[in-house]
Amino acid sequence: MDWSTADVPDQSGRTALVTGGSGGIGLETARTLAARGAHVVLACRNVERGLAAAARIGGRTEVVRLDLASLDSVRQAAAEIRGRHQRLDLLVNNAGVMFPPFRRTEDGFEAHFGVNHLGHFALTGLLLDLMRHVPGSRVVTVTSLAHRAGTAGFDDGQARSTSGRRSVTAYGRSKLANLMFARELQHRLAGAGAATVSLAAHPGLSATGLWHGDAPALLRPVAGAALRWLAQPPEQAALPSLRAATDYLVPGGAYLGPHALFESRGKPMPARSSRVSLDVSAQVRLWELSQDLTGVRYRLTPADTPACTPEPAARPPQATGR
Numbered sequence: 268m269d270w271s272t273a274d275v276p277d278q279s280g281r282t283a284l285v286t287g288g289s290g291g292i293g294l295e296t297a298r299t300l301a302a303r304g305a306h307v308v309l310a311c312r313n314v315e316r317g318l319a320a321a322a323r324i325g326g327r328t329e330v331v332r333l334d335l336a337s338l339d340s341v342r343q344a345a346a347e348i349r350g351r352h353q354r355l356d357l358l359v360n361n362a363g364v365m366f367p368p369f370r371r372t373e374d375g376f377e378a379h380f381g382v383n384h385l386g387h388f389a390l391t392g393l394l395l396d397l398m399r400h401v402p403g404s405r406v407v408t409v410t411s412l413a414h415r416a417g418t419a420g421f422d423d424g425q426a427r428s429t430s431g432r433r434s435v436t437a438y439g440r441s442k443l444a445n446l447m448f449a450r451e452l453q454h455r456l457a458g459a460g461a462a463t464v465s466l467a468a469h470p471g472l473s474a475t476g477l478w479h480g481d482a483p484a485l486l487r488p489v490a491g492a493a494l495r496w497l498a499q500p501p502e503q504a505a506l507p508s509l510r511a512a513t514d515y516l517v518p519g520g521a522y523l524g525p526h527a528l529f530e531s532r533g534k535p536m537p538a539r540s541s542r543v544s545l546d547v548s549a550q551v552r553l554w555e556l557s558q559d560l561t562g563v564r565y566r567l568t569p570a571d572t573p574a575c576t577p578e579p580a581a582r583p584p585q586a587t588g589r
């Protein structure tokens with residue numbers, strides 16, 4: 268079945284937060300949600316870029332400063348959002364870095380793992396109170412085909428390693444962590460009887476600002492050729508996130524990506540998850556490590572989420588490895 272932005276249902280009355288909504292795929296995700304009537308919070312590292320994006324998007328938008336490379340900033344952003352909103356319907360964990368100019372985050376974590384995974388882990392945990400009682404609420408975490416290059420040996424030493432700035436493996440590991448986080452979150456939300464579901468999406472390939480990082484010399488020609496031949500425009504690359512966020516026929520635990528040319532482009536469909544991403548004990552270890560490293564502990568027991576109405580799921584759930 269084809270699926271496009273025309274299939275995004277009316278989002279009036281809903282509030283969506285998109286991290287990294289100032290550019291690339293996040294901007295296109297935010298644009299469509301706003302065009303469909305959602306109130307969209309753009310959580311951006313660079314507020315000026317965020318305000319410029321909000322002006323381009325139009326509709327009901329606002330900007331919150333969020334630097335995922337700083338747990339202080341994540342806490343401040345979460346407090347600000349909680350001060351401004353009583354509920355959140357959608358959280359799209361989209362922001363990301365690849366081969367960034369800095370080695371470590373403010374808290375001393377390897378840059379990819381710190382920004383792409385730990386920042387989003389902390390943000391989600393700090394915002395979940397605004398979501399868990401909201402029928403139809405969804406957390407969508409954006410991962411990558413590159414998760415297949417990741418290995419699951421997550422530990423404190425790797426999380427603080429300085430060797431990852433220009434490493435494909437370090438980027439892949441952070442994207443593997445995104446996917447494993449989405450799966451473990453779904454397991455815990457379901458176990459707690461929360462109204463929220465968690466899904467993952469990847470955009471395929473798109474020639475966005477992500478590719479302006481300081482890539483290893485050997486990779487540059489390969490990446491250049493891949494982008495020339497396979498990349499799809501950001502508005503198309505946003506479709507897997509948009510479908511995961513708004514198509515209620517897609518159940519919690521699902522993982523979507525483009526269907527064609529090795530999942531690099533095309534319509535958003537169920538995507539192939541690496542074997543290691545389905546390793547349940549590794550998901551649990553990553554969760555516990557992430558709680559320890561960020562100091563954010565999720566309150567996800569059935570007692571924390573009384574009287575929730577789960578959204579209807581019309582299709583059988585995807586395999587989640589459990």
Ligand SMILES: NC(=O)c1ccc[n+]([C@@H]2O[C@H](COP(=O)([O-])OP(=O)(O)OC[C@H]3O[C@@H](n4cnc5c(N)ncnc54)[C@H](OP(=O)(O)O)[C@@H]3O)[C@@H](O)[C@H]2O)c1
Pocket residue numbers: 286287288289290291292293310311312313316333334335336360361362363364382409410411412413469470471472473474475476477478
């Ligand atoms: N493009 C692709 O081919 C591709 C492929 C697979 C997966 N992805 C994933 O898709 C997602 C979106 O990437 P994109 O392609 O749209 O890249 P992009 O154009 O570079 O956008 C990334 C966004 O993340 C924000 N960001 C970066 N570091 C941040 C931080 N420390 N705190 C808060 N926000 C931060 C950026 O904000 P600034 O404006 O401040 O820089 C920007 O808005 C990422 O998760 C990426 O891993 C992309």
